[in-house]
Amino acid sequence: ETGVTQTPRHLVMGMTNKKSLKCEQHLGHNAMYWYKQSAKKPLELMFVYNFKEQTENNSVPSRFSPECPNSSHLFLHLHTLQPEDSALYLCASSQIAARADTEAFFGQGTRLTVV
């Protein structure tokens, strides 16, 4: 496999469920991101990990819990979500450089529906 792979592609969960989204990158990058994309809203940055260390938590509710065990894998653990959390969740990766001039590559996303 190449690029950034996200699983599952689609997920339907109840508000009391616990589930996890998985992201894996095969690009040798050392920075990974979680974004949320809701209908008619900008891509919202949720979390940034640089060299497995979380460097950004963009005021995300605690019902979203990220985990980055190594530079190639990123998880988003979900529990007691709300219907308004239904969205496309996108994972991305990039290479950390001395300058910020490295683009992010996206996975195909997980379409999450909370019922």
Next chain:
Amino acid sequence: QKEVEQNSGPLSVPEGAIASLNCTYSDRGSQSFFWYRQYSGKSPELIMSIYSNGDKEDGRFTAQLNKASQYVSLLIRDSQPSDSATYLCAVKWGGNNDMRFGAGTRLTVKP
């Protein structure tokens, strides 16, 4: 607050015309600028990146950056129906590798 602003459109141009997409950003510390294209139901894909003031051309695409005005644009020449998509402007800051996106401009190219 780091913000990226785009006109949400929709922007409609005839086939063969030039499409002009604009983006402004709030943080003067911004270092890198990117244009992504997103087809409906798909994830964003990179079209262009630009880091220095001026123009950067790649095929039918030209990115323009003016850091003094905090403005970046994308020109698409000889627009094709296959260019119909949402175009996302992204701005990156060096400190935390933080990359933020605008809301996107929806472009329709009519045959």
